[in-house]
Amino acid sequence: MQAERGEPHDNVEAPLTLLPEAVTTLTRFEDAARTRVRRKIEMSAGGIDAEQRALHGLAWLATYRQTLQEVADHLAQAKARGQTSAVMQAMGLIAASEYLAQCFGGLPMSQLEFARPHDFGFSAAEAAAYQTPAVERLIAHGNTAATRAALTRAIRQAEPSRLFDGDLDSDLAAITETIHRYVDTKIALQAHGWHCDNAYIPLDIIADLSHLGVFGLTLPEDYEGLGLGKTAMCAVTEELSRGYIGIGSLGTRSEIAAELLLAGGTEEQKRKYLPGIGSGQIITTAVFTEPEAGSDLASLRLRATRVDDHYLLRGAKTWITHAARADLMLVLARTGTAEARHDGLSMFLVEKPRGDDAEPFALQGLSGSEIEVLGYRGMKEFELVFDDVAVPKAALLGGVEGRGFRQLMQTFESARIQTAARAIGTARAAFELAVHYALERRQFGKALMDFPRVSDKIALMAAEIFAGRRLTHFAARAKDLGRRCDLEAGMAKLLAARIAWACADNTVQIHGGTGFALEHPASRLLCDARILSIFEGAAEIQAHVIGRRLLEET
Structure with missing residues (x-):
């Protein structure tokens, strides 16, 4: 059963009409924060690394602003198509209210770290100037007990x-x-x-x-x-x-x-x-990370040495997902000097026999051992050692060295x-x-759903899922x-x-x-979810990259 459509209650629809105005104000707040963070970095003897808290906070602020922009746009488009639902509006209102409150009260960068307006360089009075009536009303009348209860009632029926x-x-x-x-x-x-x-x-x-x-x-x-x-x-x-x-x-x-x-x-x-x-038919795996080079790919050391019409790969890799069963490995290796950094890296297409637990690595010169992990199972993680693994010249991706990074x-x-x-x-x-x-x-x-501290959690889960998907x-x-x-x-x-x-x-x-x-799926989901802020760019690295990109924009 899908969530019931219908006319949303006034206490949901009325505050939502203020969301576009609030997003415009939040955009101005973000622009001002960006100017202040840029100035802090320019004035800091330690440069950008010394101002990580401000830079990463800016990344989170911009992420929240963009999320609320997408929530506002989505709700407007749904209304124009006649596809608005009370559930959708309630989720959007709760997310908007809570995220606005966090923007001005404290952005959670982790369970322990919060970025507040003074971290960007705002005084209390300067930050308060951006808390316009539209922002204040959304914060006060959005994520309320009544709105959460209304959303919970709809969740019960769906x-x-x-x-x-x-x-x-x-x-x-x-x-x-x-x-x-x-x-x-x-x-x-x-x-x-x-x-x-x-x-x-x-x-x-x-x-x-x-x-x-x-x-x-x-x-x-x-x-x-x-x-x-x-x-x-x-x-x-x-x-x-x-x-x-x-x-x-x-x-x-x-x-x-x-x-x-x-x-x-x-x-x-x-x-x-x-x-x-x-x-x-071809199962692949990405072979990039090394024991001493995770996010710092320019420091990769596994070397591919050209010998006649082939290359010899020597070195170690780690955290390689689905390595044993893969038919094709995409291996990032160093063909240039260490001083060349990124420009000395090349990508290779390395074929291998498909392995299993009994014989995981049958390719000559390749060995590996499983890394036991809390979650994110089903493909298994491995440390790999390349001991002069021979690959043909044709395995060089694109046929030209130095383009891997x-x-x-x-x-x-x-x-x-x-x-x-x-x-x-x-x-x-x-x-x-x-x-x-x-x-x-x-x-x-x-x-349990009748207890507000339980139903509130569930309502906020729904609101964040809705916003995150947007x-x-x-x-x-x-x-x-x-x-x-x-x-x-x-x-x-x-x-x-x-x-x-x-x-x-x-x-x-x-x-x-x-x-x-351990026997309950909830414990598995906790383990699985934990890896998501680590791989494909740890949260801190991700915030750093976002912050730097924001400073590039005028």
């Missing part, structure tokens, strides 16, 4: 997995409906068992996903893909991750590989690998957008668990339009990862001791 269905346009809804049913019948019931057993996702599931077109979703039709955009990719990834983050992440491997080949490969390389990647950078936008979608899917899974348990579990003669799809649309969108992609990933963690953490809290048990 199937939790369908609460957000009306948030998608008809095309995306049609694409995801088949995936939604598949997840409910084939993934959700098995996911926790795979997690507890630290088992690989079964190959028959991968075959099903191939048949559904998951791996070739955004691949151009010229290479036997479906030719859809990143917005469709987000919708599908979200649904798959709602069932199991490992399933949602399978597509990340093919997405990164396809992006690398499309942007930097020769036509021969594209024809050789892309159809197999899109069909799921630039080739990799071209994949970051899509990878971060997809990670945001994985985060929203994980958050939805946590939300669904919380709703079901809060309605079923009774204490002191009534359902920002994620905004980034995806920018990518589909062919625009540079590293800023938008970074914002989406930064916010969605935090939302996933907050939802998972609160779901465990609602379940109490039951959620802390």
Whole structure:
């Protein structure tokens, strides 16, 4: 059952009419904060690194502002189409009210760190000048007990997995409906068992996903893909991750590989690998990170030495996902000097036999060991050692040395957008668990949902999922339009990862001791959600990149 449509109550609709004005004010506040942060950095003896708190706070402020802009635009477009629902408006109002309050009261950069107006260089009076009547009214009359209670009543009447269905346009809804049913019948019931057993996702599931077109979703039709955009990719990834983050992440491997080949490969390389990647016949893995070089890719040390008509790869890599079962490794290696930094890196397409637990690495010169992890299972993580692994000259991506870093950078936008979608899917899974348990579990003669401290958590989960999805799809649309969108992609990933963690953490809290048990899916979601603010750009690195980009803009 979808959330009921209808005329929203005045106490929801009236404050929402102020949202466009409030966003305009918040934009001016962000612009002023940017000027102040730039000045702080210029005046600091330690430069940008010494002013990380201000810079990262600016990144969060801009992320919130863009999120509220997307919420406002989405609600306006839905109203123009006659598709507004009371649930959608309540979620939008709660998110707008809470995010505005945090912008002026304290932006949570982590559980312990808050960026406040004085961190940007505002006095109390200067910051107060931006708290206009529209902003104050939204804060005061938005995230209220009455609005949360109204949203909770609607959640009670809806199937939790369908609460957000009306948030998608008809095309995306049609694409995801088949995936939604598949997840409910084939993934959700098995996911926790795979997690507890630290088992690989079964190959028959991968075959099903191939048949559904998951791996070739955004691949151009010229290479036997479906030719859809990143917005469709987000919708599908979200649904798959709602069932199991490992399933949602399978597509990340093919997405990164396809992006690398499309942007930097020769036509021969594209024809050789892309159809197999899109069909799921070729399982890929990204081999970038090293023990002493995580975010600092310019410090990579694994070396590719040219010998006659081939290269020898020697060195170590770590945190390599799905390495054993991969058929094709995309390996970032150093072909130039260490002093060349980024310009000395090249990307290689390294074929290997598909492995399993019994014989994970049969390629001559390649060995590896599994890294046991809390969550994000189903593909397994590995440390790899390359001991003169021989690859042909034709394996050099694009056929020219020194382009590896630039080739990799071209994949970051899509990878971060997809990670945001994985985060929203994980958050939805946590939300669904919380709703079901809060309605079923009774204490002191009534359902947990009847207690405001429980129902409030659930209402805020819904509001943040709604807002986070809006920002994620905004980034995806920018990518589909062919625009540079590293800023938008970074914002989406930064916010969605935090939302996933907050939802998972609160779901465990609602379940109490039951959620802390390894046998309960709530504990798995907590483990899965935790990685999202670490990989594909740690939250601190992500905020730093966003902040620097903001300062580049005039």
